Amino acid sequence: MLGGTFDPVHLGHLRTAVELREVLGLHGVHMIPAAQPPLRDQPQVSPEQRLALLRLGIGDTPGVVADPLELERAGPSYSADTLAVLRRRYGNDACLVMALGHDAFLKLAGWHEPERLFELANLVVVDRPDHGSPLPPALRTLLAGREVESVEALMARPYGRLLRLCLPSRMAISATFVRERLARGGSVRYLLAEAVEAEIQAKGLYLQCDCREG
Known part of the structure; x- marks a missing residue:
């Protein structure tokens, strides 16, 4: 599971999904757009539009699917419920893996039912170069006894473990940066899949800048 607002989905998101599948040896990766993200304001583009853009971005990529699971239920899009x-x-018995970025990881102890996440899945943190910075005390408590050092150790159990992982490309693209460029008419070539860029331009999406992080 790779969740997020995907506001809009960009090549960093898509490349992360591909590399997670390869590195972890996953059968598939479900990219799940949040309908009502609980830790940020509602995106300016509707969940249905974001899902449509995600499907365009994924295209025929093997083993990666756009899953509307969080759009099919009411209320906040809590990862534990998903x-x-x-x-x-x-x-x-299935080995489930939830992937999240480093910034989200640092706030994990404040998520809805964080202990329950580990009762349902393994977690993988897609690290960034400064991942060696100290962790908040509440997060250290949450992770006690859960962290492993290898893919093999992570995948040996269906849930309950966490691995911090550096992916090969680590593409430094943010949706905030993409939205800012779209709002001022700047080029987003090679930041978005061509089909996603074409649909955004055709529908006139992101013409107003929502510069909040996400």
């Missing part, structure tokens, strides 16, 4: 659905879908 993982519970996936656990029921794939059974108790």
Whole structure:
């Protein structure tokens, strides 16, 4: 599971999904756009539009799917609830993995039912070069006894472990940067998949700058 607002989906998101599948040896990666992200304001583009852009971006990429799971239920898009659905879908023995970025990881102890995340899945943190900075005390407590050092150790159990992982490309693209460029008419070539860029231009999306992080 790779969740997020995908506001809009960019090549960093898509490349992360591909590399996670390869590095972890996953059967597939579900990219799940949040309908109502609980830790930020509602995106200016609707969940349905973001899902449509995500499907265009993924195209025929093997093993990567756009999953509307969080658009199919009411209320905030809590990751624990999403993982519970996936656990029921794939059974108790399936190895489920939830991937998240480093910034989200640092706030993990403040998420909705963070302990429950580990009862349902393994977590993978896509690290960045400064990942050696000290962790908040509450996060250190949450991670106690859960962190492993290898993909093999992570995948040996269906849930309960965490791995911090450096992916090969680590593309430094942010959706905030993309939105800013779109709002002022700047080029987003090679930041977005061509089909995503074409749809945004055709529908006139992101013409107003929402410069909040995300």
